Amino acid sequence: METRRIDPVNCSVARALSVVGERWSLLIVREALDGARRFGDFHSRLGIARNLLATRLETLVTAGVMRRVPYQEPGDRRRFAYELTEQGRALRPTLVALLEWGDTYLADPQGPSVIVRHRPVDDASSCDEPVKVVLECAAGHSHLAPEDVCRTPGPGARFVESS
Amino acid sequence: METRRIDPVNCSVARALSVVGERWSLLIVREALDGARRFGDFHSRLGIARNLLATRLETLVTAGVMRRVPYQEPGDRRRFAYELTEQGRALRPTLVALLEWGDTYLADPQGPSVIVRHRPVDDASSCDEPVKVVLECAAGHSHLAPEDVCRTPGPGARFVESS
């Protein structure tokens, strides 16, 4: 029997992974969300090989996730920093989801090493409660369980035949 | 089989990525969420090399993301299928977040190829609206922007020296 299925490779998940699916990309984005800006920041925080860091940063810049901005500190030469674009900051939910999953199933015996809180950086005034990622539908139903959702073809769907 | 696992940083994101951060792992989980069960399902849907699929499935099984279950179809020999554990199904929000990010920034010109809807598989009765992932804090503030959250140390935090 032939069935038509959504082409699994023509899919935003696959495209997203082709940009941030490499071993270090999401960790680089995570450090950037946490304030890393310079080559050496990323290198020393992550322990990634320098050449790999260079090519990853370049990949992320050409993909539009990060931006290479010149800067100059007084009494120092002109250098480059890497900062997230809006596209890069939009990866926050993905990282929170991964963090939550890791905390739940691969936890350090001492508990999570990082907690994401509801507070803009450098603003001590707001609510500060831990943040979770939840699935919510357009009709307003929130906290959907993984079983409560399914994939359906969208306008850009390609189909493949399979037996 | 020996698995490498170079815990780069003590963080659940890094630990999560050491399980599902390899090139195909999340796509395998995605196909499983969409109903793939057998070796050949994954192979034909994804086009992944067979040996790699075999080791990925083994990795996912030993990591507790999938389970290897024997089954037998009438008039056929006993075979094995791979199904997600609860831990594996819990990756749904991560995949929805990646899908959303890909749809927003790497979209196919025709629009998304996949839409996730609020409906249990094979239940035509429920609301069917598209699903999004949102950040929500324990105090009930919902739809937090990436800028509204920050990382803070948790009970299991390790600290490293850096200059």
Added chain:
DNA sequence: GGGCTGAGTTGAAGAACTAAACCCATAAAG
């Protein structure tokens, strides 16, 4: 000039990925 620092490059070794051929057990066909 000589040394130091941040920001990379280069190169060799090893690990991971790909593709294609091969293997094995069962079952169905001849």
Added chain:
DNA sequence: CTTTATGGGTTTAGTTCTTCAACTCAGCCC
């Protein structure tokens, strides 16, 4: 009872990615 087909892998060979360490380069500081 031999042959062929099929699902589910394993082997092998070749290519690409990662890693680590060593090297370069430009500008500041003495």
